[in-house]
Amino acid sequence: MSMQQSYHALSRLLEYPQEREELEISYDALAAYLRRSDIASSVHLFGEMLSGSTLSELQEDYVARFDFNPAAAPYLGHHLYGDNQKKGGYMIQVKQEYGRHDFEAPAEELPDHLGVVLAFLAHLASRGEDATRREFIEKLVLPGINKLLGSSVERDASPWLTLIEAAELLCSADCREEATC
Template sequence: MDNNLVYKWFSALLCYPEAELIAALPEFQAALNNHELLAEQRDGLQGFLNYLGEGSLRELQENYVATFDRNRHHALYIFEHVYGEDRDRGSAMVDLLEEYRKYGFELGDDELPDYLPALLEFFAHIPAENAQKLLGDAVHVIDHIAKKLAQSQSPYAVLLNAVVALSPVAPQPLIEPPVRDMDEAMETFGPDFSGTEPLLKPSIETVQFYPKGSFQTVREGATS
């Protein structure tokens, strides 16, 4: 596994656990044993592989759903933690989609570009320096989610902490976006395809990967 494909390793482990993932644990173990970029985080990551290997598939799946689908503080959608339900989230999605397309990648109809496993998979297939720059942009949010997971004593916290350790940029504290009242959100954005939740619509304003003022501390040297 080359240095860039370490992102693929994390991407797969952050996905919903299926039987194929459990069957591939020996391959994940071999990568952990041999890859230098994982060495400093080896003890914690070994604990996570042990967690996958010791639980039943049903238990692993139930815990995954409880962790990521039923707790918005743990959501693996990067922009959820930056914009909440603000309309600028849609514009940021468009910008990020353009990053994918710049390298010839298209997402499926049911995939969002800010989903962390998808983003890490993307990093594995682009030049290392570009992956590092994008990780440096996202690391503040990844670290924020990692801290929330650690507070809940989730075994997934070690994965996100290890991703943070790969970043060339030190993470800064993130200001959580306000939770918009659902009735107001429905009026502003309209329902989603199920008719129950807001569907965010892009505004015409161009938004960078993360908006100004999202961080409590101004990061230096992270953007050109």
């Protein structure tokens, strides 16, 4: 598995759960990449929840975790700027980067959703745009993930949080390859 595939797998895991088999495939791919890359993670807690839950339980837990808990919402702009004009500028900057690199964000999700951002990182990796990807991570991704983790860690022991932590670990490891972040 490659960095691109791991970003893609993590992106899929952070979407609203639709198919159990797809979740299992994505989780297995991500966990294998993290192990192979010697990235210590607690993502196994998500795997345990996944194996012990029905699809409807996962969907219910996803909604409770992300939709009804603003401190855990997977929207990076929200964590960086709250609801002010700076958030709008952030959203525009993210969308412009998507456009510059021929990435089509899903219409049903905001561009700063962590799952969409990770899909963009996978897109950049597939095109070999490593410098661009790392700069995007440094400027627009890691600051938001770190704020999200900071607002969630002390209050939340949800296995979903391990996916956010995995995103931080993956992005940080990606940047260490070039020492840019």
